[in-house]
Amino acid sequence: MSERRALLIQPWIYDIAAYDLWIQPMGLLYLATLLEEMGFQVKYLNCLDPTHESSEGKLKRMDDGRGKFYREEVEKPVILKSIPRKYCRYGLPEDVIISELEQVGKIDVVFITSMMTYWYPGVMRVVELCRKYKPGCPIVLGGVYATLMPEHAKETVNPDLLVEGLVEGQIVLLLEQIYPGTCFKSELSNAYYPAWKLIKNLSYLPILTSRGCPYRCSYCASSYFYSGFLQRDYRNVVEELFYFYDALHFNNIVFYDDALLVNAGNHLLRILHEVKEKKVKFSFHSPNGLNARYINDEVAEAMFEAKFETIRISLETASDHKHELYGKKVTQKEFESAMKSLFKAGYKEGEIGVYLLGGIPGQTNEEIGESIKFVHDNGGNAKLSLYSPIPGTRDFGRLPGRVRGQLLKEPLLQNNSIFSHYFGYLNWQEYEELKAIIEEHKKKG
Structure with a gap:
């Protein structure tokens, strides 16, 4: 055959x-x-x-x-x-x-x-x-x-x-x-890798060291794809890194994890230690937001020493009250402590990107402005993302029935660049004004 x-x-x-x-x-x-x-x-x-x-x-x-x-x-x-x-x-x-x-x-x-x-x-x-x-x-x-x-x-x-x-x-x-009548079977273990050889001119390695997320944030659909949280053996992660390093000769590593820093002492820090022992110079990037709760002096120092060049922290809002609604992932004090640890390790003000959410139903522009100020007062670089309603999440269920109906009928309206403007939660002019506030804070330093 x-x-x-x-x-x-x-x-x-x-x-x-x-x-x-x-x-x-x-x-x-x-x-x-x-x-x-x-x-x-x-x-x-x-x-x-x-x-x-x-x-x-x-x-x-x-x-x-x-x-x-x-x-x-x-x-x-x-x-x-x-x-x-x-x-x-x-x-x-x-x-x-x-x-x-x-x-x-x-x-x-x-x-x-x-x-x-x-x-x-x-x-x-x-x-x-x-x-x-x-x-x-x-x-x-x-x-x-x-x-x-x-x-x-x-x-x-x-x-x-x-x-x-x-x-x-x-x-x-x-x-x-x-293929009816054909029997298929897979002998692969859980340690198999993506077929990166199919990508031409790949200059970086995306890697997933865990599946799922232990948190259940009200706006997130991560649990739809994996309901639990499972971290790979750190040794297998290191093996994957160097298997592809030998084959593809990249220098940039991009973490795709939703919860990279959970159990950091037995997971990420061990990965970074093994990489250090092999004396290979990588640059690490974490575009998915990190949880500030897990960033202490030890973690920050390890990240700085390993050359984490792209760090994004998920804050969403500076309001502790809103965090109670979203999933109790982080508090103001935990964020402030994380930023202090990062600066102590050697990062400079403005180098740490902090994700904020705008256009959430019930959110005021004043709250967004206060969150922007809070981030910059703590030395961060605010990254204002517009809210996207995801079907099946708790936040989606809180929307008015009329809005939910329109979103389910036409997913184009779920677009984070469109939803808030279309339904009147945050129009384009207001969004541009908030981005201008961010730029003003950057100029002030």
């Missing part, structure tokens, strides 16, 4: 803004490893690929792997006509993707991942192209959008099969549905 061929696709982003903050489809690449172990030849198509030859010299990219995507303005959906921003497709031009689909040859099954719910137009267009250029080929959809809004995905995108949650535990049954 000839080798089966699977095509794995990362779709485009359709949005009014998008930036490549180390975006990689880790789940899709874990799946690639599983499929290869089951005898499939795996092909990978990244619609976002900023390193594709068609984008050479056109995009501003940083040495650590961050940068802009190629983009083309597209027609704005009717429901977004009132939004005073351009609507774009981020990623490679469509004719490039069509050419790639034509050149990839015979394919037996297509697996497509999905990210934000409001990016579904990119998923929909990829499926349309697969139907046209790979007719009769079964299409399997998974990822965030497929998990959070499966009914919408089935009706709108219309895949042949849809996977909710993590695919690892479902892959055997899934393949046996696609």
Whole structure:
């Protein structure tokens, strides 16, 4: 029997803004490893690929792997006509993707991942192209959008099969549905790695040292994908780092964990110690917000010594009362203590990014302004993100029924850049004024 061929696709982003903050489809690449172990030849198509030859010299990219995507303005959906921003497709031009689909040859099954719910137009267009250029080929959809809004995905995108949650535990049954009468099995242990070899010109290594999160913040859907919290053996993490270091020769490590600092003494600090012993110079990045509660002098010193260059702390708000509502993750005092430890370790004021949330229903602009001041008074660099309502979370359930209904009917309105403006919680002018306040604080130092 000839080798089966699977095509794995990362779709485009359709949005009014998008930036490549180390975006990689880790789940899709874990799946690639599983499929290869089951005898499939795996092909990978990244619609976002900023390193594709068609984008050479056109995009501003940083040495650590961050940068802009190629983009083309597209027609704005009717429901977004009132939004005073351009609507774009981020990623490679469509004719490039069509050419790639034509050149990839015979394919037996297509697996497509999905990210934000409001990016579904990119998923929909990829499926349309697969139907046209790979007719009769079964299409399997998974990822965030497929998990959070499966009914919408089935009706709108219309895949042949849809996977909710993590695919690892479902892959055997899934393949046996696609290939009736065929028995599949996986001999892989829990220690297998993503197929990073499929990524061309990878200048950094994304790594996941844990699954899930011990917290249940009211605005977060992490538990939908993994209800518990499990940290990998630190030795296995180090093995993965150096396995790919030897193969790919990168210098930047990007942590994808939701709760990297939990049990730091027996986990992250041991990882950093092992790296230090091997005398390899890495730069570490933590774009997912860290919990200030776990940053003490020992942790801060280890991070500084290991060269953590990108540190983002999740604060959301300076209001302890609001933190009681959101999940009791951190207090003002814990944040202040964490910042003192980071500065004591050697970081400078303004180097620590602090995520704040704006546009939350019931939140006042005064509260946001006070949070910005609190962050800068403690030497942080406020990063104001707009709130995005996620279906299934407690915060989503607190929204007025009329609003929930509109969001479920049209996920485009869940976009963090659109939701607050569209429903009147924080309009664009107010948002720009708050960003100007942040800039004023930066100038004051």
